[in-house]
Amino acid sequence: MCGIVGYVGQRPVQEILLAGLEKLEYRGYDSAGVSVLAADGAIGSVRAVGNLSKLREAVLRSSNGAAPPEGLAEGSVAVAELPATSGIGHTRWATHGRVTEANAHPHFDTSDRVHVVVNGIVENYLALKARLGDVGADFTSETDAEVIAHLISHHMARGSLVEAVRAAYAELEGHYAFVAMSADEPDTLVGARKECPLIVGRGDGEQFLGSAVPAFLAHTRDVQFIDNEEIVVLRPGGVDFLTPDGTPIERAITRVEWDEATAEKGGYETFMLKEIHEQADAVAETVADRTARRDGVDLAEAELDETLLQDVDRILILAAGTSFHAGLIGRYAIEEWARIPVDMDIASEWRYRNPIVSERELVIGITQSGETADTLAAMRLARERGAKVLACTNVVGSQATRDADGVLYTRAGLEVSVAATKTFVCQVAAMYLLALRLAELRGTLAPARIAELVAEIKHLPSRISELIETLDAPVKAAAERHADSEFYLYLGRHVGRAVALEGALKLKEISYIATDAYAGGEMKHGPIALLDESTPVVCVATDMPILDKMISNIQEVRARGAHVIAIATEGDTRLEPVAEEVIYVPRTDWMLQALLAVIPLQLFAYYVARHRGLNVDQPRNLAKTVTVE
Secondary structure, three states, X not given: OOEEEEEEOOOOOHHXXXXXXXXXXHHOOOEEEEEEEEOXXXXXXXXXXXXXXXXXXXXXXXXXXXXXXXXXXXXXXXXXXXXXXXXXXXEEOOOOOOOOOOOOOOEEOOOOOEEEEEEEEEOOHHHHHHHHHHOOOOOOOOOOOHHHHHHHHHHHOOOOHHHHHHXXXXXXXXXXXXXXXXXXXXXXXXXXXXXXXXXXXXXXXOEEEEOOHHHOOOOOOEEEEOOOOEEEEEEOOEEEEEOOOOOEEOOOOEEOOOOHHHHHOOOOOXXXXXXXXXXXXXXXXXXXXXXXXXXXXXXXXXXOOHHHHHHOOEEEEEEOOHHHHHHHHHHHHHHHHHOOOEEEEEHHHHOOOOOOOOOOEEEEEEEOOOOOHHHHHHHHHHHHOOOEEEEEEOOOOOHHHHOOOEEEEOOOOOOOOOOOOHHHHHHHHHHHHHHHHHHHHHOOOOHHHHHHHHHHHHOHXXXXXXXXXXXXXXXXXXXXXXXXXXXXXXXXXXXXXXXXXXXXXXXXXXXXXXXXXXXXXXXXXXXXXXXXXXXEEEEEOOOOOOHHHHHHHHHHHHHOOOEEEEEEEOOOOOOOOOOOEEEEEOOOOOOOHHHHHHHHHHHHHHHHHHHOOOOOOOOOOOOOXXXXX
């Protein structure tokens, strides 16, 4: 996820910004930049592709008149020379537009008077860009974020920076956090938040902004948290909080006592818990601009010839581990909505089968890191044998992006914990989008049905937020009741089977408990022999066309004395008579329910492992990226 840092005060700002960005490196990024502002209104800006050492070298370059080294950004000399005491910085994780210097932040208006850094997505940027272009705005990037700089500049013709930000905020759609500065008001930074995080750090005669506390923890531990849909104004002498209509808000100062390691975790006890809580934002990043067209899905950025999607006879999904489970959900969605036959295989098995592929086949390789050795080898083999290959990955510039004909990015941001959480739900969301686009191209769903599903997908982030907020305590209690069990069975049917597989994998990975997962109908073909009064059985029983069959399987489990923990859809009381514990997830379309149903299973595994005193971020014998066979 992108990182923001801002400062206004009396000290030279360049090093404050660079050090703040370095503290946000754990969030992941592919380019970075800073803009600094002197008291006389002079602005200097520098951006660079790659890690922060490239940006630091550019900013600190001596002013000897020489051109910047190859690969470094223009403008470095100006930044080094400016006696600037306010500024903004940004680390970018590419969403709109390629990884280039022009697409890196900060962005600026046509007159180079307004500079902004932005996290998140502006859903209506195309309409705003067209309108602003008609009145003379000159756009220099491929990003949605640049439109904010031009929009604020447009409104500053009639007011102050604060008034212009308020006017711009009223026109923006999406989820975002941004900070703006203007050469006309060199002692002022104005930030705005809608869904994405932004936090104020309070100092004596100086103020800080960051997307996370580590950005300024070296300078102050006094913070003010900006609530959703608020605007904040920073000047050296103080901070003002406003509603979008300009009403002042009182906000208490909180003192944080975190060490740096805890700060990087955002105050959570582990990276895994932090990343579970980041899932709403991660899914929003994955779906927002791609669902901006209300009657369909836009996947143009994948750069895969859509005539292939229209004409494909068959799809093959290749993956490993968690990615395989995401692909299995994608298989159900594609077959249900687009009516295309889909095969699934474990990449390390498929590549040694002397497989048969054709030119009218699409192979989808799913790999979080883009570097999974077996999946990469399978993708290459598929291309050698004539198939078109689409990579679904989280990492810009990874090997998978170079080995594929097209790329569908998941946009989850950096995931530190070995056990995948937010990358999994983003893979599932990406598969939903692909399935809907295929259905749209092939005419297998009515336009009204596509519009309905698009609307439901757009609501997934808010439902994830609701789910995590309400279920944390009851899931923790259930986990602690069963944490000492030495064997678990997970059951699910249809798309619920994929959720059960992923839930069981999470428990195995971080708690080291023997766990099996099966299709509900397979239970009588062997696994039922494992059940007794000591066995917890986790059943994925959300509202789907074959729920009655799943309830029958649960009754068979209970008849053997096992303890049933059921994941069900809110408002559906059919599970209460047959399950000892029922955990409800918000209602949505039954196919989309899978993405929500996995979240309580992530939390369940997490709290079982923590109860047993285990390191959930670095489980034994596992690595985040499997780069060898």
